[in-house]
Ligand SMILES: C=CC1=C(C)c2cc3[nH]c(cc4nc(cc5[nH]c(cc1n2)c(C)c5CCC(=O)O)C(CCC(=O)O)=C4C)c(C)c3C=C
Ligand SMILES: [Fe+2]
């Protein structure tokens with residue numbers, strides 16, 4: 001029997017809602033070359049000189065509006081998932097954050113202490129879709145730390161699961177109870193990314209955003225195309241729920257800066273929908289498996305206000321998978337029989 005450990009990897013949050021801690025977190029996050037993909041000096045000037053000084057106080061306030069007494073919702077929910085998954089394993093389960101705490105080194109060290117002679121660590125990124133700024137950076141960083149500190153175990157990474165039947169089933173079942181209420185539309189709002197990242201991630205160099213209706217034309221580029229993968233999640237979940245296409249729509253949230261990001265933008269659609277006759281709205285956010293600032297503040301607070309102010313009548317944000325029993329079951333199954341990817345390092 002291989003001596004194993006498990007690590008669930010999420011994005012991370014600031015240590016507290018103080019401007020100082022939020023500034024530290026944003027600096028680490030936005031100085032990541034896979035998030036702000038500019039040459040180092042330019043990135044440094046932009047992030048440390050402009051974005052973070054302006055953004056940190058506003059972000060700190062946003063975090064204050066959603067913070068729980070136990071801490072950041074994203075961290076608390078990741079820990080709850082860890083505890084739920086742990087029930088199904090004798091091997092230890094730890095969590096690691098791409099930015100902030102607990103760090104990958106903290107997680108690896110804890111696993112090493114718990115399993116003498118540790119031989120394999122199975123890593124599950126808590127991102128269903130492949131994006132350079134989410135799944136890829138998390139995996140590359142976990143690999144770098146693994147290599148830098150010469151850990152003796154091998155690392156097995158679970159592939160993006162945007163189309164995995166167990167993920168789709170859990171997502172659909174988590175949405176289903178909300179369809180009992182009267183609603184006009186279900187909006188799938190995914191975290192956005194710059195269009196530039198889609199071009200960069202195109203392994204063919206000639207498909208993404210170049211071929212007509214690219215995301216629906218078969219291509220090897222889809223292995224790393226976030227846009228394609230989000231469409232597939234929406235499509236499969238819509239089918240699993242038995243909803244007609246007219247009752248479903250997809251958009252992208254959280255744009256940062258002025259560059260074009262994936263469209264349509266969620267905030268814009270929330271303003272337009274009531275004028276198109278959509279008065280009762282349900283919103284699901286499948287790019288996140290744990291509720292976080294982007295769902296609890298940007299959608300449930302800001303998004304709701306935009307929609308109601310524009311003439312909407314009811315707005316319901318559907319919680320993320322968090323610790324839904326079917327999600328815990330899916331994670332358990334994948335860890336038991338991991339479908340691994342090769343290193344994603346470019
Ligand atoms: C689907 C996963 C995510 C992708 C892809 C992603 C890309 C991306 N994000 C930013 C900038 C910010 N994101 C912020 C918060 C945040 N982002 C994700 C996930 C993805 N981001 C999550 C889960 C969270 C919430 C963290 C939490 O603590 O709850 C923030 C910080 C908050 C704020 O100031 O708004 C920033 C900034 C970029 C630029 C980007 C792609 C290029
Ligand atoms: Fe983000």
Ligand SMILES: [Fe+2]
Pocket residue numbers: 208209214215222225227228
């Ligand atoms: Fe595509």
